[in-house]
Amino acid sequence: MDISLSPADETFRQEVRAFLDAELSDELREAGRLTSGIFTDKKWNMLWHKKLYAKGWVAPSWPKEYGGTGWTVTQRHIFSSECARAGAPTLSPLGLQMCGPMLIGHGTQEQKDFYLPRMLSGEDYWCQGYSEPGSGSDLASLKCKAESDGDDYVINGTKIWTTHAHEANRMFCLVRTDSSGKPQTGITFLLIDMDTPGISVEPIITLAGDHEFNQVFFDNVRVPKANRVGAENDGWTVAKYLLEFERGGSYAPRLRVGVERLKSLAANQSNGNGGSVAEDDAFVGKLTAFEVALDAQEMTENRIMAAMSNGQNPGPASSMLKVSGTELRQELDLLAVEAIGNLALPDQMQARQPGSNVEPVGSADVMTKIPAMLNNRAGTIYGGSSEVQRGIVAKMVLGL
Known part of the structure; x- marks a missing residue:
């Protein structure tokens, strides 16, 4: 599979990077970095929503005739990857990524005319x-x-x-x-x-x-x-149509960013033996195994992205991605908690609010690890548990 970008897609990536450099303020980047839940708090995700709406980029997956970007599947992947690398706040997916596509597929014309523009503008949450x-x-x-x-x-x-x-x-x-x-x-x-x-x-x-x-x-x-x-x-x-959009998506870009941040974090944490956690053989072995699994996730996402480029719906493939993506995220959380050791213990709720003047215990990257680990435990339950997703794959992919 050739996953190299075409010259046009490379030009598009540079356009996205230039936009992110210009529009992502320090406050928005901080809000993105401190996000430990499913998506960034409303105050911050709506500030970013408004900037994307002004640019015409708030609904990458929507058809152009409904106010979307008209981007290809590859361009949408580039955009989400670059937003992850830049640390942009995560928008609420409930309207734009779930209810919106559902209405486009199943809503009446009156429903589309009323609700879709309000989703795009952010008037409705x-x-x-x-x-x-x-x-x-x-x-x-x-x-x-x-x-x-x-x-x-x-x-x-x-x-x-x-x-x-x-x-x-x-x-x-x-x-x-x-x-x-x-x-x-x-x-x-x-x-x-x-x-x-x-x-x-x-x-x-x-x-x-x-x-x-x-x-x-x-x-x-x-x-x-x-x-x-x-x-x-x-x-x-x-509901089944909508769940394809809830369960699918790209996990690899944000997981890849998480790995790079974890490596930097581990390099600055003592292993108790005069070195850093990044030099601990057991930790390095676990992280290497994780990166192999992440490579497999990324290749699977690319394969499904190629199929979608040919007009196919995600179908049961969304269940495959949901299982592997959420379980990998939980593994990465546990590696991060292992890396920070005793710094996982302090409750830093106040310090991890964007704009807070409360000094964190340890680095700013440390204080989100336990909240992220706790919140992401739900990832293999919400949107249909991993057991349910495996049942769907067994029936619809394997024919069992």
Whole structure:
């Protein structure tokens, strides 16, 4: 497989680098560096969102006719790789990378006309109403109920692990509209205004001390049927389409940046024997094995990128990438914690806020390692657990 860039793609990469050099302020780079959760906090990711929107680069995967860039798959890969190398804040994927492509594929013209421009501009900030207590990766068992009442659905129930629900003004949500048949056949996909009466949001604080997750309660919440995507009771079809975008993507670029930062960090940490962690044979062996696995991940991503360049959807390949990418990220987190040793112990919640004047214990790179490790433990659960993804691969790729 030839993965070298064409002259045109190399020119594009230089254009991206020039833009990042000009527009990524020190504050935005700091926010990106201190991100330990799924994506950067709203304040900072929206500042970066606005800059990308002004440039016309905020939705790389969207077709041009809907306000996207019209880039090739290779150009999108170049852009994400360069953003990772530059330390740009990570945007919320819930609108731009998940709900937006879903609406382009399954929404009505009225829904596209209303919601897509607001996603692009940042006027709308989205959260995802999928998981429920007792219905995490077993999504088809959800119980949050929507009953038909004239032109509306009336919703009662709850959603949990709802990322940034406390800051979102929109939610895309799966609800139970029929319980008479197979669980998958009675689900409907709705778009919900978070200001609707009857919605309440309660925070869930993570082990790392971050407020990313929430539980959302619905008490006789009325949602217009015009906000339904797809047919009633056919939300499972829409949800599966959306999950291809949630589970796919490129993991290798940010993992590669993480390896380089880890090497620098290890070179400055004592191994307790007069040398650095980077000189410890056991650590070097683990890191080398990780880099081999990362090479395999990168080649797999390139292979799938080539297929997508020929018009193919990610399909079950998104499950393959989700499993390997999230598990590699967890391995890298553990290597980083091993490298910093006792510096993993201090709770540095205040010091790791962008713009904080609290001096960190150790280097600035040290204080994000434990929060990242704790937060990324969820990576093999959210978006469908690794066990679920392996089941999909076994059935759809291996034919088992």
